[in-house]
Amino acid sequence: MMKNLADRYININCACFFPNEGRKDDIKHLFKEYKADGVILYSLSFCTPYIVESMKLEKHLKNAGIPTLTIETDYSNEDEEQIKTRVEAFLEMLNKK
Numbered sequence: 577m578m579k580n581l582a583d584r585y586i587n588i589n590c591a592c593f594f595p596n597e598g599r600k601d602d603i604k605h606l607f608k609e610y611k612a613d614g615v616i617l618y619s620l621s622f623c624t625p626y627i628v629e630s631m632k633l634e635k636h637l638k639n640a641g642i643p644t645l646t647i648e649t650d651y652s653n654e655d656e657e658q659i660k661t662r663v664e665a666f667l668e669m670l671n672k673k
Contacts, residue, residue: 613670614643621650
């Protein structure tokens, strides 16, 4: 049971394990599998691995024709309205397609 648990955690495509080409492929696969209209990349401020990865991942997804919105925030509510506006605009853009 411990080996299975370790294998599961080792096979997680996390931004901390860079470069991680499998993560790009997994996101594209999930996008197609769930018939998503777009992808929102969410990163917490000061989480450098995810922020650095999100730039390359956003470019990769856009090159694949996948609409993408990148959001970087912290745990505060200070940017709640800004995020709400950005997500609403993203959804509006997706609905125009």
